[in-house]
Amino acid sequence: MTDFVNNARLTTAALRDLFDPTPLQRNDHLSARYGAEIYLKREDLTPVRSYKLRGAFNAMRKVREAAPEQRQFVCASAGNHAQGVAYACRHFGVKGTIFMPVTTPQQKIDKTRTFGGGAVEIVLTGDYFDQTLAASQTYCREMGAHFLSPFDDGDVIEGQASVAVEMFDQLGSAPDLVILPVGGGGLASGVTRYLREVAPQTDFRFVEPLGGASLTAALQAGEPVTLPRVNSFVDGAAVARLGGRTFDALKWADPAQVLLAPEDRICITMLEMLNVEGIVLEPAGAMSVDVLPVLADSIKGKTVVCVTSGGNFDFERLPEVKERAQRYSGLKKYFILRMPQRPGALREFLNMLGPEDDITRFEYLKKSARNFGSILIGIETRQAAQFTHLTARLDQAGFTYRDITGDEALAEFLI
Template identity: 75%
Template sequence: MTDFVPAARTATRALRELFPETPLQRNDYLSLRYGAEIWLKREDLTPVRSFKLRGAFNAMRKIRERDPSVTRFVCASAGNHAQGMAFSCRHFGVRGTIFMPITTPQQKIAKTKAFGGEWVEVVLTGDYFDRTLAAAKAWCAAEGAYFLAPFDDADVMEGQATVGVEILDQLGHAPDMVVLSVGGGGLSSGVSRYLRDVSPTTEFRFVEPLGGASLKAALQAGHPVQLDEVDSFVDGAAVARLGEKPFADLAWVDPAHVILAPEDRICVTMIDMLNVEGVVLEPAGAMPINALDDIAEEIRGKTVVCVVSGGNFDFERLPEVKERAQRFQGRKKYFILRLPQRPGALRDFLSILGPDDDVARFEYLKKSARNFGSILIGLETTDPANFTRLFAEMEAQGFAYRDITQDATLAEYLI
């Protein structure tokens, strides 16, 4: 047993000053669906609705134990880390300056201020996070404050390991598998490091967003690398570069055990958990559940723990999430139809729609100097097979069309 194990247990006991252990709940719906014992570790039920409070609290606790003169902390964050640090600053009675991008939604700014109260100042700077981060580090150096990193910090990783401590204590035995979401690597490295020491038979699967696969890239290169592009939809895990310290603890991972979850598929899980279970998850929090489809055959009859990392979801995004889920399931499509400019042409087209086909978008511009006009159409249906029938009928009747559902460039401007 390494020194990391007792340190993680000490951190867990210290955390009880802030909140009780988060629930570990057997989920009947998922267990029946996959023929396994599926348990959800509900980190969406911490006081700040994410696991980030654990790492921020532990780092602040240990820093102040080593040097009580440190009374000023700084971080750069647009979400969960900011809220975890704000909560911790108020708990310890120390000053915190939190740099956030100017584009941060007001809801997240307001929550950060509410958690920190008089102890926290929020500074909005930079349109993009890299500029916000640079401003935070420059201010930190000038003021002599302590920069609290969101994941690339040994004390933060130790704090996230408390999730693993609680899982074993609550379950009472070693799970067969733990499924973890990966962003910068703090949670996945901390939990897997602890459980590998005390529960060596437990397997792991790591889940990244398809548009932010920093762990997969690091494992393939043998070191953390900077991704050229990152899809920011999974904002809690869309990280362009895995942390150096987390990678040191994750270098053993088999790349085949890193699951890449498409962003639109994650939306299906978010809608499913909301409608069926009444559980509100942010995209990163839904990833471990979403990955169960990829490992369905491996987990039959086994005990599997999915760490639900967070539930900070802005409901203004719900229409987008529903839209992306429908598109992934093949139940919603957008296409451009070339319609002859003659009386009755539109009626002819509408007559071939089925009883389950619903027009969700319709834009038509008649141009008198042309023989054909273009229509942007969005259709929803109950069964993807309905589109096969519809398109076959359109072709049979001579209607020319172009499916633009997966055309990212056109969708950005037209949809």
């Protein structure tokens, strides 16, 4: 065995001081649906509800072994990495300074503080993460502290490989396929490096959010590149630039192995896992399950492991998740309707709605002319085909309307 494999096993053994192996669970619902043996590697069940604790713990452990006098650690994060670092600081009895953007939700700040106890100090600075990161690195240099990268670090990658060590030991054999979410690439780098050595027959698929496809861009360019724009909804994987070390570990991948998951489609998967299985997943944690329909024909009869990487979901976001899911599935639409300003016009429109159509939003925007007024209207239905019938009736009656459901600019300001 190589040094990496041996070190990954040693790291896994050391992690037992913090928590037992996360479950590898066969999912009956998904297995029956796809005619395969579908297992979930439940990283949403670590003490901090994500795999990030593994890498933070290992990196901190290695630093402490090499330099026992180092007792100050710094990171910049608004999410799972911050919580993993906080937990590790408390375990090792060292001081952690965690920089977060001032826009970080209070729930995430409170959880980080809880995991760290008296071992961590939280510094809120910067409206955007790049500002927060710069401030943390300046502080780190001034204080002589050690900076803990969320993914682009060899010890972090080695720590994340413990997911693969547990998975292989729990399954007792090599899976046919492992599906991994990708943000900065630390988890995918560790898991694939380990399994490519101990189970070379195992295949991989990587999943990125459509609005944050940094691995796709890096493979196309032959090096990490910075995305000009990132959709932050999948906050656990919305990374503008893949790490240099993680790219070196993943550059062997065929671009065809990388799948893109639309943010709104991920919401459908999150709701299904919650309602059917009672499993709470954050957007990044649901990505590996989200692409199963895309792979349906190729996974029949195979053993597939989906890594559910995190479950830090704020239930205040649930209405947004439901909204996105309905819009993606075609069950909810928004229109700007030009309503004639005459008696009976509104009643005429309402009579066009079907028995399963429900008005969820009705707002008079402005009276742009004496004879017409603009109305923002949201309609929810049970069958997507109902909208085809509705728009046909609107056309036949001569109503002027515009479907703005997919218009990001208008939706941001009006919906």
